[in-house]
Amino acid sequence: MAGLAAGEPALRLEGVTKLFGTVTAVDGVDLAIAEGEFFSLLGPSGCGKSTLLRMMAGLESPSAGRILIGGADMTGTPAYGRPVNMMFQSYALFPHMSVEDNIAFGLRQDGVKRAEIRERVAAMLALVQLEGLGRRRPGQLSGGQRQRVALARCLVKRPKVVLLDEPLAALDKRLRQRTQFELMRIQNEVGLTFVMVTHDQEEAMTLSTRIAVMENGRILQVGRPRDIYERPAGRQVADFIGTANFFEGTAAGYRDGHLAVAVEGLAAPLLAALDGESGDRAGGPVTLMVRPERIALSRTPPAGTDAVLTGTVAAVAYHGDASQYRVELAGGRSVLVTAANFGHDAAAIDRGEAVFLAIPPSAARVVP
Amino acid sequence: MTAAGGENGARMVGASRLGLLSLLGFGYAFLYLPILVLMVWSFNKSRLVVIWGGLSTRWYGVLAHDPRFLDAAWLSLKVAATSATLALVLGTLAAVALVRFGDFRGRNLFMALIAAPLVMPDVIIGLALLLMFVALGQTVGWPSQRGFTTLVIAHATIAMTYVAVVVRARLGQMDHSLEEAAMDLGARPAKAFALITLPLLAPSLAAGWLLAFTLSLDDVVVAQFVTGPGATTLPIEVFSSVRMGVSPEINALGTIIVLVVAVGILAAWRLMRARA
Ligand SMILES: Nc1ncnc2c1ncn2[C@@H]1O[C@H](COP(=O)(O)OP(=O)(O)OP(=O)(O)O)[C@@H](O)[C@H]1O
Numbered sequence: 001m002a003g004l005a006a007g008e009p010a011l012r013l014e015g016v017t018k019l020f021g022t023v024t025a026v027d028g029v030d031l032a033i034a035e036g037e038f039f040s041l042l043g044p045s046g047c048g049k050s051t052l053l054r055m056m057a058g059l060e061s062p063s064a065g066r067i068l069i070g071g072a073d074m075t076g077t078p079a080y081g082r083p084v085n086m087m088f089q090s091y092a093l094f095p096h097m098s099v100e101d102n103i104a105f106g107l108r109q110d111g112v113k114r115a116e117i118r119e120r121v122a123a124m125l126a127l128v129q130l131e132g133l134g135r136r137r138p139g140q141l142s143g144g145q146r147q148r149v150a151l152a153r154c155l156v157k158r159p160k161v162v163l164l165d166e167p168l169a170a171l172d173k174r175l176r177q178r179t180q181f182e183l184m185r186i187q188n189e190v191g192l193t194f195v196m197v198t199h200d201q202e203e204a205m206t207l208s209t210r211i212a213v214m215e216n217g218r219i220l221q222v223g224r225p226r227d228i229y230e231r232p233a234g235r236q237v238a239d240f241i242g243t244a245n246f247f248e249g250t251a252a253g254y255r256d257g258h259l260a261v262a263v264e265g266l267a268a269p270l271l272a273a274l275d276g277e278s279g280d281r282a283g284g285p286v287t288l289m290v291r292p293e294r295i296a297l298s299r300t301p302p303a304g305t306d307a308v309l310t311g312t313v314a315a316v317a318y319h320g321d322a323s324q325y326r327v328e329l330a331g332g333r334s335v336l337v338t339a340a341n342f343g344h345d346a347a348a349i350d351r352g353e354a355v356f357l358a359i360p361p362s363a364a365r366v367v368p
Numbered sequence: 369m370t371a372a373g374g375e376n377g378a379r380m381v382g383a384s385r386l387g388l389l390s391l392l393g394f395g396y397a398f399l400y401l402p403i404l405v406l407m408v409w410s411f412n413k414s415r416l417v418v419i420w421g422g423l424s425t426r427w428y429g430v431l432a433h434d435p436r437f438l439d440a441a442w443l444s445l446k447v448a449a450t451s452a453t454l455a456l457v458l459g460t461l462a463a464v465a466l467v468r469f470g471d472f473r474g475r476n477l478f479m480a481l482i483a484a485p486l487v488m489p490d491v492i493i494g495l496a497l498l499l500m501f502v503a504l505g506q507t508v509g510w511p512s513q514r515g516f517t518t519l520v521i522a523h524a525t526i527a528m529t530y531v532a533v534v535v536r537a538r539l540g541q542m543d544h545s546l547e548e549a550a551m552d553l554g555a556r557p558a559k560a561f562a563l564i565t566l567p568l569l570a571p572s573l574a575a576g577w578l579l580a581f582t583l584s585l586d587d588v589v590v591a592q593f594v595t596g597p598g599a600t601t602l603p604i605e606v607f608s609s610v611r612m613g614v615s616p617e618i619n620a621l622g623t624i625i626v627l628v629v630a631v632g633i634l635a636a637w638r639l640m641r642a643r644a
């Protein structure tokens with residue numbers, strides 16, 4: 001874009017903090033979001049996601065820190081002066097205006113010419129597949145249609161950053177999945193930078209180029225979905241994104257390019273991937289994380305060098321495509337295992353059966 | 369519970385419903401019978417108020433040519449319209465301040481203070497206003513005399529409370545993110561208020577204005593205190609002429625007032641319900 005220094009992020013936050021009285025809603029957040037990204041703020045309810053988004057929009061002013069949009073400091077610029085547009089969780093459609101007038105509202109504020117407004121509104125209606133509904137009032141639309149009007153309204157001005165506050169939360173599950181793909185298509189087509197707030201980790205993983213995981217107003221980790229899932233920066237992140245088994249133990253030494261960890265109650269040491277780590281951990285305490293789908297479940301002892309554990313199936317949850325098993329190990333510890341249901345041996349495993357668990361070396365990760 | 373007990377219960381519910389209905393009927397008769405009587409008598413041909421002389425609209429004709437009542441009616445309408453407009457502006461500002469300026473210190477106190485005049489006796493309000501006008505007249509020389517201006521100020525003072533209550537209720541229900549969305553899309557705060565909040569508030573504003581208008585139109589007590597020579601409102605005129613004896617002309621006037629007020633209240637009520 002004109003006037004932008006090369007490589008300048010679309011949005012940059014520096015030490016942004018927000019206090020509400022004595023409550024710290026957002027606590028020293030640093031972020032740089034590149035142009036064209038689909039960036040998600042993910043975290044549990046009350047962690048400060050919406051507050052952070054509202055500060056980006058200019059609807060809330062930070063207690064400390066700086067907000068730069070396209071390289072320009074906009075910390076003190078009010079909402080109406082910022083080149084960003086927000087889609088509200090409640091959609092906030094103007095009930096006394098038609099769909100067209102809702103979408104045209106932003107352009108009218110900028111004094112865009114009538115003919116151009118008509119053209120751009122029509123293009124937006126086509127983009128969100130609402131042609132022919134432009135004359136309706138928001139009250140005459142379904143929830144899914146309203147959601148698309150709200151999206152069109154915040155895209156039509158082609159803002160530098162599009163802010164979405166839980167854009168899919170009000171939709172039912174099926175529609176939400178379909179709309180996820182819609183949202184990806186639309187972002188691809190318009191090529192704008194998106195920042196989305198969500199508490200749904202699947203949604204964040206599906207849509208985002210990068211995710212920031214938040215808790216208590218702080219950012220715990222920023223990374224691509226795969227990195228966050230496979231290399232969580234801590235136990236909180238691992239727990240929040242998907243399900244995880246944790247093993248605490250002592251590093252026993254290095255073996256075949258892996259870290260061997262002795263875990264109390266387990267006969268064999270667990271082998272963990274090193275991830276290019278170079279320091280010597282031998283003798284120190286280590287927490288390992290193993291995702292449930294990385295553990296192999298069988299009735300007969302598996303061959304190979306995997307760490308093998310034995311236990312009893314305590315519970316089975318059938319999900320159709322896969323099943324989740326809770327296996328109690330000899331030492332009283334329980335482990336979650338997910339196995340696909342495509343007719344192999346595992347599909348028939350029932351509660352109370354004795355089973356073997358195999359954990360391949362690359363499955364276990366050291367959690368910092 | 370047994371089946372028999374259930375049947376018994378149903379019969380008791382039926383009986384108590386009948387009782388409730390008759391109570392309701394009695395209540396409404398109590399409220400509206402006197403007005404109905406007045407309306408019927410206004411079509412009495414006879415000059416004597418309590419002797420039926422046949423159906424006629426004669427007294428409506430007499431009324432239409434009586435300058436006393438016409439002047440008073442014109443003054444009352446002017447006072448009502450002006451004071452309702454003033455009350456609308458002041459009451460709306462108060463409501464916006466109370467709802468939008470967050471949890472400022474003493475907000476609850478202000479809320480209570482806004483509602484208090486609703487239950488204050490008119491005599492007290494009238495007396496207080498009179499004392500204030502007299503004191504003002506003596507110290508700053510304004511208002512130099514009592515009449516139209518003091519009537520408008522007094523009625524606006526009373527009615528702005530009602531306006532504030534009506535508008536505040538609607539504003540409190542409104543999603544604040546609508547205004548935020550307008551600002552996010554580039555509208556300055558004043559424009560966002562004018563383009564989004566005001567139109568959505570319009571039914572309540574109209575209701576508030578009509579309420580204020582009717583309140584002013586039928587006030588006697590406060591007007592007695594704050595008006596002066598040469599500025600007699602319709603209710604005062606009616607009141608003083610009744611003391612000379614009830615004439616059929618008054619019945620006709622009363623019927624017209626009842627209709628105007630009823631239409632006003634009904635419209636206000638419908639507007640308040642609309643889009644709520
Ligand atoms: N206007 C406000 N006044 C006081 N406290 C507030 C205000 N807005 C938010 N908070 C507090 O700040 C914290 C973060 O709120 P925020 O709305 O950002 O959470 P969130 O992550 O969006 O949660 P959710 O997923 O439930 O929407 C909460 O503890 C909340 O109570």
Ligand SMILES: [Mg+2]
Nearest residue numbers: 049050051165
């Ligand atoms: Mg939120």
